[in-house]
Amino acid sequence: xxxLKKLIREKRxxxxxxxxxxxxxxxxxxTFAVDILYxxxxxxxLQGTLDLIGLSGLLKGVNxxxxxxxxxxxxxxxxxxxxxxxxxxxxxxGGNSPITYFEINPGxxxxxxxxxxxxxxxxxxxxxxxxGFSDNKKRDYVMIRIVARARVKQSWxxxxxxxxxxxxxxxxxQHLQVTFNGVTDNGEAEIxxxxxxxxxxx
Amino acid sequence: xxxxxxxxxxxxxxxxxxxxxxxxxxxVLAFLADVIVIGNKLRTxxxxxNYLARTVGIQGGLASSPPSGYPSNAYVSKSxxxxxIDQTFNAAGxxxxxxxxxxxxxxxxxxxxxxxxxxxxxxxxVNYQWNxxxxxxxxxxxxxxxxxxxxxxxxKQRYETMIGx
Numbered sequence: 001x002x003x004l005k006k007l008i009r010e011k012r013x014x015x016x017x018x019x020x021x022x023x024x025x026x027x028x029x030x031t032f033a034v035d036i037l038y039x040x041x042x043x044x045x046l047q048g049t050l051d052l053i054g055l056s057g058l059l060k061g062v063n064x065x066x067x068x069x070x071x072x073x074x075x076x077x078x079x080x081x082x083x084x085x086x087x088x089x090x091x092x093x094g095g096n097s098p099i100t101y102f103e104i105n106p107g108x109x110x111x112x113x114x115x116x117x118x119x120x121x122x123x124x125x126x127x128x129x130x131x132g133f134s135d136n137k138k139r140d141y142v143m144i145r146i147v148a149r150a151r152v153k154q155s156w157x158x159x160x161x162x163x164x165x166x167x168x169x170x171x172x173x174q175h176l177q178v179t180f181n182g183v184t185d186n187g188e189a190e191i192x193x194x195x196x197x198x199x200x201x202x
Numbered sequence: 203x204x205x206x207x208x209x210x211x212x213x214x215x216x217x218x219x220x221x222x223x224x225x226x227x228x229x230v231l232a233f234l235a236d237v238i239v240i241g242n243k244l245r246t247x248x249x250x251x252n253y254l255a256r257t258v259g260i261q262g263g264l265a266s267s268p269p270s271g272y273p274s275n276a277y278v279s280k281s282x283x284x285x286x287i288d289q290t291f292n293a294a295g296x297x298x299x300x301x302x303x304x305x306x307x308x309x310x311x312x313x314x315x316x317x318x319x320x321x322x323x324x325x326x327x328v329n330y331q332w333n334x335x336x337x338x339x340x341x342x343x344x345x346x347x348x349x350x351x352x353x354x355x356x357x358k359q360r361y362e363t364m365i366g367x
Binding site for chain 2: 016018019022023026029030033034036037040041044045048049051052053055056059060086090
């Protein structure tokens with residue numbers, strides 16, 4: 001008992017222990033900061049890129065004959081194909097890029113028409129509304145919503161097996177939950193990006 | 203003999219250990235400060251490139267004067283865009299000689315016109331430094347980052363004068 005008490009009260013080496021602890025905490029903080037920097041950069045870049053690719057996809061899909069007659073109509077297949085093709089070609093994966101994996105499922109690209117449209121049968125459908133317009137006037141517009149999944153290089157702070165994120169869809173006034181499963185300690189963190197763009201006929 | 207006694211002596215070791223602790227603390231603090239500054243720069247680059255790409259897409263390029271048929275009061279000229287980028291970057295701590303831009307692989311200082319429906323790629327490259335760490339630790343503390351975007355031109359360029367009947 002006496003020897004145990006003596007061991008507990010022993011002060012020799014206590015400050016070396018402090019230095020080692022401080023060094024260890026310093027390394028943790030440094031690696032945490034670097035991982036945050038990589039993740040933030042990847043998220044910001046992917047968000048900006050996808051927003052513009054979505055918009056360009058809609059523009060590519062515009063039916064020009066309809067446009068000449070002042071009607072807005074977008075071919076969904078052309079728009080979707082452009083988004084999938086361009087994102088695959090343009091977004092750099094691997095090498096020097098912090099992004100190690102990127103995917104958009106075709107089913108995660110949703111295109112909705114909010115236009116005045118006359119069917120071949122002569123029936124007219126009016127899906128227009130004034131959502132997002134400050135003058136509250138109804139206009140023709142087409143929206144594209146894209147959900148993409150990516151993995152970003154991490155050093156030590158890959159402790160979560162995937163990510164689940166809740167997004168708010170202000171157009172529909174509802175929440176949407178997206179999950180991306182992954183593994184811990186493989187040096188990659190999962191992120192989800194949601195992009196919403198639209199083109200408006202003025 | 204006296205030297206051996208000095209080396210093995212424990213007196214004064216606390217001061218040395220506290221000094222080492224303070225040095226480690228200062229390095230970590232300097233690193234964190236640099237990370238915050240660089241993170242802000244990266245976010246600024248990304249946002250500026252969003253604006254550059256969207257503007258260039260809408261007006262079908264970037265030139266000293268608007269193309270024929272484009273409303274001149276709505277056109278962002280090359281000098282206006284470069285001034286905007288420069289001022290925004292300066293505010294984020296990126297100097298004028300630390301950034302460069304390209305549109306479709308050509309320098310942003312050249313006139314660029316892209317016809318309707320064709321792709322336009324914009325690139326902004328910035329050189330940055332770990333400003334505090336470079337003074338504390340030896341080695342190369344420089345880095346380069348490039349932000350890229352791709353858009354589609356929305357403006358139909360006019361190439362001929364149409365002579366009516």
